[in-house]
Amino acid sequence: MEKRVTIVENILNANDRLAAENQSQLDKANVFSLNIMASPGAGKTSLIEHTIKLLSPEIRIAVIDGDIDTSLDADRAAAAGAIAVQVNTGGDCHLDAVMIQNALQKIPLNEVDLLIVENVGNLVCPASFKLGTHKNVLIASIPEGDDKPYKYPGMYRGIQALVLNKIDLLPYTTFDMPYFYKGVEILNPGLITFPLSCRTKEGLDQWVNWIKTQILK
């Protein structure tokens, strides 16, 4: 006999549940956490390096670095003064809540104020997988072009802060700022945005000040 069973369950429910567990673990240890997403080359590792240098040692930082293979990025974070844990996804295009749960076991959370997760460089897949971090941050950069919100709406929908990196290159490109911001505003009204340059350090203060206020909350 055939029967219809109504379900209506989010397909990534299992991941979402684990993400919630991760967040409660971080909350208990009083750790504020960021999930940094971007395309390859947008400046994730550079921004993380600068952030560590500007905030530590007053703020104790741990970094979880997602990468397909190497530990190059974790090495840079460790050199800048953070506790660094490398997660090699072995070809997977994104980090998920299980990988973060495993990585958290390697971090003395009671000795940490800020956890930065560097996701795999990709504008598609990381948007779908919650990690349990408090804020999702996207780094866009001027050379990528002003059309990215229109081409990757899913990514721009799911973030709580946007960094626009490499603004020192603006004079050398045809990047149309109002066009870019129009797409961002429609997908994510009121989104807080930090235009900055990791090379000239312009705008970095506003970014780290925002992190400081988030930690104090």
Add this chain to the structure above:
Amino acid sequence: MHELSVTENILDISLRYARENNAKKIIDIYLVIGDLSTIVDDSVQFYWNIISDNTIAKDACLHFKRIPAKLRCQECTTEYLLSESEFSCPHCNSHNVQIIAGDEFYLEAIDIDH
């Protein structure tokens, strides 16, 4: 790129509900996927054929209900598709618009034999 883990989740949820309802076999699976979710139907089907083997969900038919990403203009209430006009309202050109559909990503129902 992450269709394998998505497909595993679809299988897990389907089997759980099938067990709870004493199913002998899962015949159909109904998925609702908004266009803002980045999933390729063919890939899910491809993985499905591999991972559902040896389960009561083997040979179940996957149905994808695709929900287009839709916007509504807050000024003139025009509703239109995200792909139509680089996001601005095609009627009054306003940027004051809201996304009203396209984020869906869930398993709606299964048909079982019991």
